[in-house]
Structure formats: structure tokens, C-alpha cells
Amino acid sequence: xxxxxxxxxxxxxxxxxxxxxxxxxxxxxxxxxxxxxxxxxxxxxxxxxxxxxxxxxxxxxxxxxxxxxxxxxxxxxxxxxxxxxxxxxxxxxxxxxxxxxxxxxxxxxxxxxxxxxxxxxxxxxxxxxxxxxxxxxxxxxxxxxxxxxxxxxxxxxxxxxxxxxxxxxxxxxxxxxxxxxxxxxxxxxxxxxxxxxxxxxxxxxxxxxxxxxxxxxxxxxxxxxxxxxxxxxxxxxxxxxxxxxxxxxxxxxxxxxxxxxxxxxxxxxxxxxxxxxxxxxxxxxxxxxxxxx
Numbered sequence: 001x002x003x004x005x006x007x008x009x010x011x012x013x014x015x016x017x018x019x020x021x022x023x024x025x026x027x028x029x030x031x032x033x034x035x036x037x038x039x040x041x042x043x044x045x046x047x048x049x050x051x052x053x054x055x056x057x058x059x060x061x062x063x064x065x066x067x068x069x070x071x072x073x074x075x076x077x078x079x080x081x082x083x084x085x086x087x088x089x090x091x092x093x094x095x096x097x098x099x100x101x102x103x104x105x106x107x108x109x110x111x112x113x114x115x116x117x118x119x120x121x122x123x124x125x126x127x128x129x130x131x132x133x134x135x136x137x138x139x140x141x142x143x144x145x146x147x148x149x150x151x152x153x154x155x156x157x158x159x160x161x162x163x164x165x166x167x168x169x170x171x172x173x174x175x176x177x178x179x180x181x182x183x184x185x186x187x188x189x190x191x192x193x194x195x196x197x198x199x200x201x202x203x204x205x206x207x208x209x210x211x212x213x214x215x216x217x218x219x220x221x222x223x224x225x226x227x228x229x230x231x232x233x234x235x236x237x238x239x240x241x242x243x244x245x246x247x248x249x250x251x252x253x254x255x256x257x258x259x260x261x262x263x264x265x266x267x268x269x270x271x272x273x274x275x276x277x278x279x280x281x282x283x284x285x286x287x288x289x290x291x292x293x
Contacts, residue, residue, distance in 0.1 A: 220248060
């Protein structure tokens, strides 16, 4: 299985920095660049960021880590993804999640109360149908379209990955997705997640490729900042922050070793703390590119 590492950008990356980052990753031979959905931040919109990066490069892949699906129109989203994939074949890596990372942004992606998971499932079904077929007619609880066709067919089918760490998310991924991009999980939890997804896929008469399981992992330059540790403990009070984030690059290697042993092969590595982005990329290239196979 192919082990691959991509760079993840967070809220601290200003729009003005993006062109130089993209050029540096392309020149260094980095596999991929990933954009988070962070509306109330200086970070670039993930779909605009992907379009910009694809337009400046010929090899770099781009993905979302992750974008919010419920609250978006699946047909318009299919048009965006099909357009990007037609312009840059095999370089578009969409991954979607249930809700924004911060509660303040939930209202930006409106869905009926208590129906976010149901909207997610239906949105994904309609998104896939329009990406793969012409003249799609669909009637569900939340969406109705007649003879929908976006007029663009990517040269290769788009794989749709999902995030999530709850049992319901694992069942959804097994039933509906092509891969999993998790986060804030220990190696043991990641193994359990992978196995749960594979069981759900088998129950649905499907199979997810063995190298379509990944994790987003944060690494600090020299120790985890107190504020980051506090935030992680608030989100995951049941876990040691050192098992979820890497305090330094040697710790990241140990985590990657454990995750590979757990059956994961795709990793989005993002900086945490005050490390300048140029320094982070230099260290990323030095530490992780030799680990790819």
C-alpha cells in the first residue's frame, strides 16, 4: 500500500501566503495540500484555495480536510467538483464532514433541527448521482431535482472521502464513501474505526480500498502549547493530548508508525503552535518525504 503525506493548512495561514506555499510544495514534490473549512478565520475558502493551487501547479493534489456537506446544495457542489476534476484530472481529493469544527459556524450551514445526519446522507447520495450520471431525477426528504445534469464528466471518477469518529459515522462511510479521513484519534481508535468501516462496507455489499484510510495529525515544533493542550482536553477529556497530537517531529514519527501498524496509509500533517509555515514545510519535506513508498 502507498503511504502518502500531505500538508494541511489551518486558520493561521493568511491568504497572501498561499501562492508561495503552493509553489514551494510543488517544487519539493509534496504529494498534496489540504484546505480546512474555517469560515470565521483568515483561512482561504477551501474550494477557492483548491482552484488557486491547481491553477499554479501540474502535479500537486489538493483536498478538503474536511469541508461541510450538510447545508450545501449537492448539485451545485457536484458542478464545482466536476469542473475542478476536469481541469486537473486525478488531483482533486474531496473529503466531507457533518458539521463545522466550531459551533459558531453551524448557522452558516443551515439544516432542519435534528436532521443534520439525515441531510448528510441524502446530500451524499444526490452528489454521487449527479457526478456519475446525466439527467438525474431525485426526490428525497430534503432535495428534489428533475433531469439534473452538470454537463461535465471528469476523466476519472471522483473518490469521496468522509471524516468522522463516531459509530454512526463509521457506518455511513462504509455504506456511502470511498475512504475515511479521521482526526483526533489514537492509533488503537483508528484501528477500531477502520475495522468498523470495513464491516459496514461488507454489510452493504461494498468494499473500500485498503489504502483509503487516513488521519489528520498536528505536529508542534517543540512541545505542545498550553492553549492547544487545554483545547484538546476540552474536546477529548478521555484521552492524553500526547496521543492525539505530536509534540515534536520524533513524536510524530512514533505516531505514524503506530497508525501504519493500525492499517492507515494516508496522512494530512498540519502545524500547531507558532512554527512559521516556511520552517514547517522545510521540516515536513526533510522528515516525511523519505517515508513515502
